[in-house]
Amino acid sequence: MEPLKVGLLGCGVVGTEVARLLTEQSEEFARRVGAPLQLAGVAVRRLGRARGVDLDPGLFTTDSGALVDRCDIVIEVIGGIEPARTLIQRAMNSGASVVTANKALLAEDGESLFRTADQNGVDLYYEAAVAGAIPILRPLKESLVGDTVHRVLGIVNGTTNYVLDRMHSSGMGFSEAVAQAQSLGYAEADPTADVEGFDAAAKAAILASLAFHTRVTAADVHREGITEVTAADIASAERMRAVVKLLAICDRTVGPDGTPGVSVRVHPAMIPQNHPLAGVRDAYNAVFVQSQAAGELMFYGKGAGGAPTASAVLGDVVTVARNKVAGRRGPADSVHAGLPVRPMGEVITRYHISLDVLDRPGVLATVAGAFAEHGVSIETVRQHQHQSRQFDDETAAQRACLVVVTHAATDAALSSTVEALAHLDSVHAVESVMRVEGDT
Amino acid sequence: MEPLKVGLLGCGVVGTEVARLLTEQSEEFARRVGAPLQLAGVAVRRLGRARGVDLDPGLFTTDSGALVDRCDIVIEVIGGIEPARTLIQRAMNSGASVVTANKALLAEDGESLFRTADQNGVDLYYEAAVAGAIPILRPLKESLVGDTVHRVLGIVNGTTNYVLDRMHSSGMGFSEAVAQAQSLGYAEADPTADVEGFDAAAKAAILASLAFHTRVTAADVHREGITEVTAADIASAERMRAVVKLLAICDRTVGPDGTPGVSVRVHPAMIPQNHPLAGVRDAYNAVFVQSQAAGELMFYGKGAGGAPTASAVLGDVVTVARNKVAGRRGPADSVHAGLPVRPMGEVITRYHISLDVLDRPGVLATVAGAFAEHGVSIETVRQHQHQSRQFDDETAAQRACLVVVTHAATDAALSSTVEALAHLDSVHAVESVMRVEGDT
Numbered sequence: 001m002e003p004l005k006v007g008l009l010g011c012g013v014v015g016t017e018v019a020r021l022l023t024e025q026s027e028e029f030a031r032r033v034g035a036p037l038q039l040a041g042v043a044v045r046r047l048g049r050a051r052g053v054d055l056d057p058g059l060f061t062t063d064s065g066a067l068v069d070r071c072d073i074v075i076e077v078i079g080g081i082e083p084a085r086t087l088i089q090r091a092m093n094s095g096a097s098v099v100t101a102n103k104a105l106l107a108e109d110g111e112s113l114f115r116t117a118d119q120n121g122v123d124l125y126y127e128a129a130v131a132g133a134i135p136i137l138r139p140l141k142e143s144l145v146g147d148t149v150h151r152v153l154g155i156v157n158g159t160t161n162y163v164l165d166r167m168h169s170s171g172m173g174f175s176e177a178v179a180q181a182q183s184l185g186y187a188e189a190d191p192t193a194d195v196e197g198f199d200a201a202a203k204a205a206i207l208a209s210l211a212f213h214t215r216v217t218a219a220d221v222h223r224e225g226i227t228e229v230t231a232a233d234i235a236s237a238e239r240m241r242a243v244v245k246l247l248a249i250c251d252r253t254v255g256p257d258g259t260p261g262v263s264v265r266v267h268p269a270m271i272p273q274n275h276p277l278a279g280v281r282d283a284y285n286a287v288f289v290q291s292q293a294a295g296e297l298m299f300y301g302k303g304a305g306g307a308p309t310a311s312a313v314l315g316d317v318v319t320v321a322r323n324k325v326a327g328r329r330g331p332a333d334s335v336h337a338g339l340p341v342r343p344m345g346e347v348i349t350r351y352h353i354s355l356d357v358l359d360r361p362g363v364l365a366t367v368a369g370a371f372a373e374h375g376v377s378i379e380t381v382r383q384h385q386h387q388s389r390q391f392d393d394e395t396a397a398q399r400a401c402l403v404v405v406t407h408a409a410t411d412a413a414l415s416s417t418v419e420a421l422a423h424l425d426s427v428h429a430v431e432s433v434m435r436v437e438g439d440t
Numbered sequence: 441m442e443p444l445k446v447g448l449l450g451c452g453v454v455g456t457e458v459a460r461l462l463t464e465q466s467e468e469f470a471r472r473v474g475a476p477l478q479l480a481g482v483a484v485r486r487l488g489r490a491r492g493v494d495l496d497p498g499l500f501t502t503d504s505g506a507l508v509d510r511c512d513i514v515i516e517v518i519g520g521i522e523p524a525r526t527l528i529q530r531a532m533n534s535g536a537s538v539v540t541a542n543k544a545l546l547a548e549d550g551e552s553l554f555r556t557a558d559q560n561g562v563d564l565y566y567e568a569a570v571a572g573a574i575p576i577l578r579p580l581k582e583s584l585v586g587d588t589v590h591r592v593l594g595i596v597n598g599t600t601n602y603v604l605d606r607m608h609s610s611g612m613g614f615s616e617a618v619a620q621a622q623s624l625g626y627a628e629a630d631p632t633a634d635v636e637g638f639d640a641a642a643k644a645a646i647l648a649s650l651a652f653h654t655r656v657t658a659a660d661v662h663r664e665g666i667t668e669v670t671a672a673d674i675a676s677a678e679r680m681r682a683v684v685k686l687l688a689i690c691d692r693t694v695g696p697d698g699t700p701g702v703s704v705r706v707h708p709a710m711i712p713q714n715h716p717l718a719g720v721r722d723a724y725n726a727v728f729v730q731s732q733a734a735g736e737l738m739f740y741g742k743g744a745g746g747a748p749t750a751s752a753v754l755g756d757v758v759t760v761a762r763n764k765v766a767g768r769r770g771p772a773d774s775v776h777a778g779l780p781v782r783p784m785g786e787v788i789t790r791y792h793i794s795l796d797v798l799d800r801p802g803v804l805a806t807v808a809g810a811f812a813e814h815g816v817s818i819e820t821v822r823q824h825q826h827q828s829r830q831f832d833d834e835t836a837a838q839r840a841c842l843v844v845v846t847h848a849a850t851d852a853a854l855s856s857t858v859e860a861l862a863h864l865d866s867v868h869a870v871e872s873v874m875r876v877e878g879d880t
Contacts, residue, residue: 021586029586127583133734135578135579135584138578142755143567143579145472145754145759146750146758148468293457293461293747293751294574294751295741295748297574299738301734301737302734308733308734311587311732312586314585315585329766329768331759334471334472
């Protein structure tokens with residue numbers, strides 16, 4: 001067989017590992033594919049930089065467009081919207097299949113990319129875009145295609161999982177944990193995309209699209225990061241035998257009028273310590289799937305890093321290469337269901353609320369009344385003294401901390417309740433509000 | 441589009457659930473496939489029996505051959521070697537794609553089935569054959585096809601996992617735990633296939649074939665069941681902070697002369713309590729994969745039952761139906777590597793050995809000498825008195841229990857050591873021998 005020409009766009013941590021494995025294992029790949037894979041070029045921004053891989057210097061080029069035009073398969077690991085989008089479109093329009101790890105682009109503009117793939121009869125694969133090495137997209141798209149997925153609950157951002165795990169294990173605050181994550185290479189110098197939940201939101205959009213056969217974009221995802229999670233929240237979670245995780249939550253929903261829809265959100269939440277996701281430590285990722293016939297499934301592994309991401313990229317490269325050799329395409333993404341994305345206010349969830357209240361008779365009755373007024377039912381209330389270091393003795397004597405965990409209600413009802421509580425005379429401050437998920 | 445005719449062979453627990461979901465969700469399946477799936481018939485051994493699904497009685501037939509001949513897709517959930525094999529061959533020879541859950545048949549005679557599939561250009565899918573609802577075969581075959589799998593470690597038999605879990609949690613013996621599993625429907629009236637490891641061995645052969653691109657049959661698998669696991673073994677495991685699991689272990693190996701190979705085995709083993717597989721309780725299944733680039737991955741879920749198995753079957757049905765609509769085949773199994781299967785004696789493992797010894801000076805030196813003679817290095821030795829109920833007081837005073845955990849060595853060296861120990865004058869009995877796995 002003629003070799004298949006593979007073009008690599010980007011040679012950072014992931015690209016380097018992809019190039020290394022492609023070169024080192026070329027004989028094995030040729031056997032798996034049925035034709036040799038020939039690395040035809042590596043597009044970089046600047047030539048002459050030291051790379052972590054020993055390649056013929058002639059392979060490097062700054063002319064990514066020309067590289068794309070002469071390849072059968074293009075691997076895009078540049079990231080970001082442009083020039084990645086233009087290059088992927090150009091590659092598919094010239095008949096190449098594309099493998100990408102670009103979650104941001106897929107979550108923003110997947111629709112136009114899939115249209116171009118369809119028009120040209122080429123493959124667009126992106127297993128590496130969600131949860132790194134963990135095979136989760138192919139199982140959702142193909143293995144579970146005969147089932148009805150009800151919910152996908154994922155820890156899909158390693159940085160925030162590391163930060164929250166450190167806060168739990170050491171009692172340290174958010175900033176200190178982020179600094180530690182940065183010093184160990186688990187967080188970028190500018191950690192915004194991770195800690196504000198943008199990265200997880202893009203992945204949530206991709207997971208929801210596949211799980212529900214519906215196009216969901218990043219803009220459809222309700223997003224809250226972990227920057228406001230405090231050491232007190234973590235301590236509160238531990239008192240209720242829970243852990244705080246940044247979750248991507250994709251739900252198949254039924255609206256008040258009975259119409260089906262989906263809701264997709266990313267936010268920190270307390271989950272019980274005995275939930276399978278609670279044991280996901282450090283920078284690991286895991287995706288928990290609940291479906292009608294299969295029941296509960298969990299997929300666990302490394303969510304980032306050069307080698308794990310390269311594993312996912314190369315799995316796709318071999319697959320699209322086999323398809324090229326066989327003259328076929330893989331199954332296209334199916335978005336036939338086209339379910340509406342429901343607003344966050346309609347989501348059914350539970351809240352954990354800590355209130356700083358005046359320690360006087362009748363306060364609990366007033367607070368309970370505010371919940372009742374909004375139709376929110378209370379599951380537990382716990383009252384305790386403030387820790388002395390928070391207030392001087394006199395203030396502490398007049399104040400108490402009230403921790404309320406609600407039963408399930410709409411997010412709109414719960415957030416109106418919190419707003420009403422903040423205006424009560426007997427409530428000095430709403431100290432923390434966090435959703436509670438993962439009841440089984 | 442013309443409907444695709446689907447024939448169902450077998451209408452037991454799984455078949456019933458498959459028929460029910462195919463019928464109830466026919467509109468949704470039509471949208472996912474791009475053509476309606478029409479249940480064309482259900483082959484059963486006897487007509488007129490009550491079934492757990494409300495189907496047109498005219499669909500049932502005892503003429504499975506005639507059904508197979510007029511279908512585009514055949515689902516085989518009869519199990520066993522014949523008539524399943526003949527029917528699957530006939531279906532493929534008449535141009536139908538086949539979905540099967542038949543691990544025994546695939547592990548015994550997969551080669552001839554795949555050859556027939558290739559000759560006829562049809563699909564043969566079997567996700568349900570291993571670990572029920574858990575998508576593990578497609579990830580191994582496709583997602584990890586760009587990586588090098590080093591080891592697959594699986595809990596792939598729910599019955600034995602339930603039995604061992606009960607022995608751990610209650611202290612009960614093997615027979616009592618099996619009886620309880622039977623009363624709850626987790627074990628068959630004749631539990632041989634499960635407790636002797638036949639079921640797990642068939643699955644191990646399938647996992648190894650996909651992981652190592654090599655045809656492995658059930659006969660290649662070293663197999664030991666759990667019938668000889670005692671309450672004392674379980675207690676011993678707990679003392680070393682381990683749990684006993686029936687494991688399917690598939691290893692990529694390098695022989696003494698440097699040649700690559702594979703080893704595949706099923707046996708009970710102690711694994712550390714902090715290993716991800718140790719937390720797999722009840723009748724759940726999980727598969728742990730170690731690969732070069734991806735690192736450690738785990739797949740977890742329900743390994744049996746009507747609905748979970750139907751989820752896997754229907755995922756395959758939709759996939760092969762989409763392939764039919766698109767006029768393509770899915771990727772065939774790749775067995776190009778053809779690695780030799782190495783004998784059990786060459787496998788590198790560790791042993792946990794309990795000895796009943798005479799309590800007199802020099803015994804430990806004699807025992808240690810036997811290990812040294814066979815080149816086996818000892819990791820830990822623990823000596824303790826026998827529990828009084830085992831012996832009368834006089835005997836107990838003269839005896840001690842010596843528990844030895846070895847470093848890694850070949851299984852041949854370890855088993856020769858055990859044989860030599862049994863012949864020592866100072867060793868009254870070798871009370872238990874179990875392998876230790878899962879160090880990370």
